[in-house]
Amino acid sequence: MPTTVKAYAATSATEPQKPFEIQRRDVGPKDVAIDIKFAGICHSDIHTARSEWGPANYPVVVGHEIAGVVTEVGSEVTKYAVGDRVGVGCMVDSCGECVNCEAGEEQFCLKGMIGTYNSVGKDGEPTQGGYSQAIVVTEGFVCRIPDGLELDVAAPLLCAGITTYSPLRHWGAGPGKKVAVIGLGGLGHMAVKIAHAMGAEVTVLSQSxxxxEDGLRLGADHYHATSDEDTFSALRGQFDLIVNTVSAQLDFDKYMSLLAVRGALVNVGLPEDPISLRMFSVVGGSKNFAGSNIGGIRETQEMLDFCAEHGIGAEVEVIPAEKINEAYERVVASDVRYRFVIDTATL
Structure with missing residues (x-):
C-alpha cells in the first residue's frame, strides 16, 4: 500500500502554502525510500508554486534540495542500504536509454527528464517534492552525501551547488583563471565558495x-559594486569566466566588456522576459555567451564529494515548516543569507 506522508503544498498561484498529505508509492525493486530531514528553498520553488514559469499542476509539493536517510531499499538496489545519508536533486527519473542519458547527462534526456516536482512519473502520477516527510526515488537518481557534510548545509548543494559547480568545471575554473560571479545570493554564494576551492581568483559583482564582508569571508578575492560606473571601466577585459546567477534584466553588453578574449559569460539565472544583447559584444574578442543547466547524477555526486573534501556547505537559515510562506517573501526581497532550509521534522 502507498504511504501517506505530511507535506506543505501550493494549491493555487495566489494562496499561501499550507499543510497537506500526499501518497508515496510502494518501494519497487530498484527504489530507495528516504526519510527527508531537510529541504532547501530554491527560487525555482517559488516560480513554480506561483505559476510564474507556466501553469503548475496543483496541488503541488515543491522542493528539489533534499537531504535525508534511507529507510528501505528494493530487492535489486546495490548502491544504498538502510541508514545511508543521501540526497535528491532536481530530477527523479529519465528514459535511461537515449544518448544523453547514456552519457550521464540525464538532465538533457531526449524524452524529457522527470522533475522532482510538477512533473509526471513513469507511473502516470504527478511527482511531488521535498517539502514532505519522505520520498521514494529510483536508485539511479539518489546521491550519497559524504560523512563530512551535515545534512542541513548539504541540502542546497543538490540544486544550488550543482548549478554553479557544473559551469565552473566545464569552463575550466582553476589556478591562473579569473572568475567573476554576478550576484551573491543562494546561487552566487555557492559559486564563490566552489570557484575559490577550485583555485581561481574570484571577484563578486554585486549591485552594492x-x-x-560576506563575499570576502566566503572566498572572494575582490568585490565590486556594479552601480558604480567606474567598475566597468576598471575591470574591462579582465575575466576568463563570468557566472551570472541573477534572474534580473541586465545590461549584458556592459558585462560582456569585462571578458578577456575568448572568455565566457555563462548564465544560470532565468529572467522571465527576453534579454537584449548586441552581437558585436560577442563577436568582438571571440567571446562566448552561454547558459548552463544542472549537472547529471554522476557530476552531482562528484560535486558532493568535492564539497566534502573542501569543507563546503551552503550558508543556511533553518526554519520550521510554518515559516515557508514568510521565507518566500524574504527570498523575493533578497532577505536571506543565503539559503532557507526547512526542518521537515516540523511538518
Whole structure:
C-alpha cells in the first residue's frame, strides 16, 4: 500500500502554502525510500508554486534540495542500504536509454527528464517534492552525501551547488583563471565558495557593497559594486569566466566588456522576459555567451564529494515548516543569507 506522508503544498498561484498529505508509492525493486530531514528553498520553488514559469499542476509539493536517510531499499538496489545519508536533486527519473542519458547527462534526456516536482512519473502520477516527510526515488537518481557534510548545509548543494559547480568545471575554473560571479545570493554564494576551492581568483559583482564582508569571508578575492560606473571601466577585459546567477534584466553588453578574449559569460539565472544583447559584444574578442543547466547524477555526486573534501556547505537559515510562506517573501526581497532550509521534522 502507498504511504501517506505530511507535506506543505501550493494549491493555487495566489494562496499561501499550507499543510497537506500526499501518497508515496510502494518501494519497487530498484527504489530507495528516504526519510527527508531537510529541504532547501530554491527560487525555482517559488516560480513554480506561483505559476510564474507556466501553469503548475496543483496541488503541488515543491522542493528539489533534499537531504535525508534511507529507510528501505528494493530487492535489486546495490548502491544504498538502510541508514545511508543521501540526497535528491532536481530530477527523479529519465528514459535511461537515449544518448544523453547514456552519457550521464540525464538532465538533457531526449524524452524529457522527470522533475522532482510538477512533473509526471513513469507511473502516470504527478511527482511531488521535498517539502514532505519522505520520498521514494529510483536508485539511479539518489546521491550519497559524504560523512563530512551535515545534512542541513548539504541540502542546497543538490540544486544550488550543482548549478554553479557544473559551469565552473566545464569552463575550466582553476589556478591562473579569473572568475567573476554576478550576484551573491543562494546561487552566487555557492559559486564563490566552489570557484575559490577550485583555485581561481574570484571577484563578486554585486549591485552594492553591502555584502562585501560576506563575499570576502566566503572566498572572494575582490568585490565590486556594479552601480558604480567606474567598475566597468576598471575591470574591462579582465575575466576568463563570468557566472551570472541573477534572474534580473541586465545590461549584458556592459558585462560582456569585462571578458578577456575568448572568455565566457555563462548564465544560470532565468529572467522571465527576453534579454537584449548586441552581437558585436560577442563577436568582438571571440567571446562566448552561454547558459548552463544542472549537472547529471554522476557530476552531482562528484560535486558532493568535492564539497566534502573542501569543507563546503551552503550558508543556511533553518526554519520550521510554518515559516515557508514568510521565507518566500524574504527570498523575493533578497532577505536571506543565503539559503532557507526547512526542518521537515516540523511538518
Amino acid at each position: 557593497l553591502k555584502k562585501q
